[in-house]
Amino acid sequence: MVAPAVAPDPGPDTPTRSARLAVLLRCAAVLAAGGLTYLAWPPRTLWWLAPIGLAVLGWVLRGRRARAGFGYGVLFGLGLMTPALAWTGVFVGPVAWLPLSLLEALFVGLACAAMAVVSRLPGAVLWTALLWVAGETLRSVVPFGGFPWVKLAFSQPEGLYLPLASLGGTPLIALAVCLTGFGLGELAHRLATGRGTPKLLLVPVLATVAPLLAGIAATGAVGTDADSGEVTVAAVQGNVPRAGLDFNAQRRAVLDNHVTRTHQLAADVRAGRVPQPDLVIWPENASDIDPFRNADARALIDGAARDIGVPIAVGSVVVGEDGLPRNTVVLWDPQLGPVDRYTKRQLQPFGETMPMRSLFRLFSAEVDRAGNFQPGTDPTVFTMGRARVALATCYEVAFDSVVRDSVRNGSNLLAIPTNNATFGRSEMTYQQLAMDRVRAVEHGRGVVVAATSGVSALIRPDGSVLAETGLFTPAALVAALPLRSATTMADRLGVWPEAVMVAVALAALVSALVAGRRARTTGAGVATTPGAPRQA
Template identity: 65%
Template sequence: MRGTLLRIVLAAVGGGLVFLSFPPRTAWWLAPIGFAVLGVLLHGRRMRAGFGFGVVWGLGFMVPLLRWTGEFVGLVAWLPLALLCAVMIGLGTMLMARVSTLPGAPLWMALLWVGDECLRGVVPFGGFPWGKIAFGQPEGWYLPLASLGGAPLVGFAVALTGFSLAWLGRNWKLALPLAVLPLAGALVTVPFVGTAPDRGTVVVAAIQGNVPRAGLDFNAQRRAVLDNHVDRTLELAQAVADGTQRQPDIVIWPENSSDIDPFRNADAAAQIDRAAKRIKAPIAVGAVVVDRSDNLPRNTVVLWDPEKGPVDSYTKRQLQPFGETMPMRSFFRIFSETVDRAGTFQPGTDPEGFAMGPAKVAIDTCYEVAFDGVVRDSVLAGADLIAIPTNNATFGFTEMTYQQLAMSRVRAVEHGKAVVVAATSGVSAIVQPDGAVTARTGMFTPDALVAELPLRGEATLATRFGAWPEWVMTALGLLAVAFGLTVQRTVQRRGSRPAPGAGTGEEETDGGPAGAA
């Protein structure tokens, strides 16, 4: 019993180490150690014990990672979401336990981790990929791999490193000849990412107007939020006129910078138009627009030309469940009336962004940056620059905004494009194609970032391959599970039990939190 409790504690610590590798901390190297702990715990366990250890490990990771979800609504959102993510991790570790004694076990286990992340990216309710391991690696050895195989390849490399460390610990006599592996790992720092401006450059301004107050009711003062962004843009225009700031070619406002529909409110339209004319550049305005066809809201970015007014729009495609939408509203209302705060937003379908000045800008609004396919589709529409308008005011001073900025950095490397993050309350940032942040704002302070950025049309291998690396890795992991199950059935039919290390994963029959054999 004491040994089981120790393993449970160790599982929680392992997951906690992975959490500590995520921003705003820069301890990216803790993630492989967390996976090494998981590898030690899963080796030779039954599948049900593998599930139990995975859930505990997942809770150690997800509970602190997702604390921001409960900042203003309490435990009702935070802990159930963390538990759901942990259970889905447990499904993956259950299969990892099955292959943990096969030859090449670290490889198969890492492939299954990719499959687990793939599953969490699509279910339930459209998926929740927030805890992808790649999003904790915006710097360090593994980041350049994003340009080759996207976020899945980064997650695979981190998991493979950790599981290999666990294998070396069990096979220490082989550790010396394999000591050259860290040198091979260092080769990951080779700059795979191109940064040359093959389509010229553009001067971009990201406006952070700030909000009157943090919290769920920040938009109760919608006009104040709009005025803040107008005022900050006018201040920038004055700085340009005074010669203390460069004239921007394009301007990016955040998501929800105008929660007053400018197509229905002439005064809001006049304010935006005033700002565009003064700054003498097109503005991408994050607005809530009510569609006349169904009278339902859309989370929209409106392209506002200084001469022509609104000329184009992009509607957010990947909506946030339990925020912008509310699945199974009547059911979840049984547990909390807070669900009625969730919106009735309708998703868009067109991934194409805007032609703004010399740039073709991909627009990926807030939550969308977490989804591989959503960002990739917007880039494939011909973009040479990525803009992430976002609103993090509903999450206060939590780590959410830093986690989201890390995603933007990974996307920059993945697609070889500069990224402009414009947030209502911070953190706004300028990200180079190699993932480096060259300018950023503080939180809950008005500011404006102006930078000249490269325009890059060249597609990375990750952009060209699309989802294929993830699918192939997932399929290989599942094939390994099928092989392991086949071996187990064969042994059972023969009525014998394999010796330790024979490849069935049954060396130990208990010791897991899911119960004894």
């Protein structure tokens, strides 16, 4: 008689059906949490969804191994980045959108792997929040100069955290949002596992509530007074012949539109319909041909400047002596003509430049649509009457140091000429407007946003929008903004808050790794957050 076969013992390391189901549920949860966090971004005003999404992520990462943390983090990153960056594929398709989303998700996964490691330390909520900030710092500098577009701070132009920008910039907002989110996740976990004693709940409650209270308290630190007077500004939006990559395919069409709308503005001033502006800001690429090489373009700009009677900041494509293009803003005086220039320093890879062009051409011929623009080197402040106007052109507004260097160069107003026509009616322009609002508070400056096709806006130093245009409509915004020379705490501290956060985060990570190695070597237990066992 043959003995019946006996199923082998699966052993402790073989996942059971229930364990596999739990992993799948966690994967679904973090993917959904990433999507929930994305919904905090403009044009929606659901800023409070960001900490809720992070609460789910923190719950799932709690006590996991680094490998599991990486996987869950990538899924969270895909849930966040894929919809948030959909605008990158509006006219070129998924060839740009999906690889960029995956790359950014991998950076999130790397940060989450580190967060999982420190989640077993006492005070884990703080360490995980700091490591998120460190992850944002990393993806803001690499590769190809970094891509800081989807930073948590830029989801908060409406929220209670916004005033913190004036104290510590975008890293402080990110830290505050993460503390609330991870604190909320820890609080929910302790309540769900029956460890809801007042002593055990105190730390997560403080982590959840304190950042919100700090944001409310910081409102008083946001300067809005016109310590250097007031100026009437005009932002001209001339519109483009068509949306998409070929927005300027019709020679001189974009320039003609902006000249026409400026003449209309001058007529409105003479008729008393709008006040006389002290300065005018045109968008990036408003002159789609080089006015220094094309006499017709120069004559048109001269005529518009004389008609309105005040200096115009003209966004233009200027060809250098080397024959290569520069994305340049030209200060155009109504009597003297061009008197100063600012050349964009932080160029957009895969748009204005094409890194590793020959390699990427193997995958798509679309790479040859990317330009060969040359970057500028210095921040420039335009003197436009009483205003000293700092400039950050379009993509540059996402980079902390670029905007900070411009503002700290003796400015009392910030202008952001931009061209979003390439991205149609996508959310890109609203995401960028959120950045503009955060920068207004961070640097305590009124902000003039001039876009070729929208959204143009005038922003007060507290981040509120005074006026804005619609998309793909010619318009001119005219209103008074305060001139402010005072520097915020964020400007005085500069990069130091972020540097300290990253250093402390890395110290916590090293501490957790050393403790884990020692525990594996000696067999001793590792100090953990209460109820945070090591899990796969």
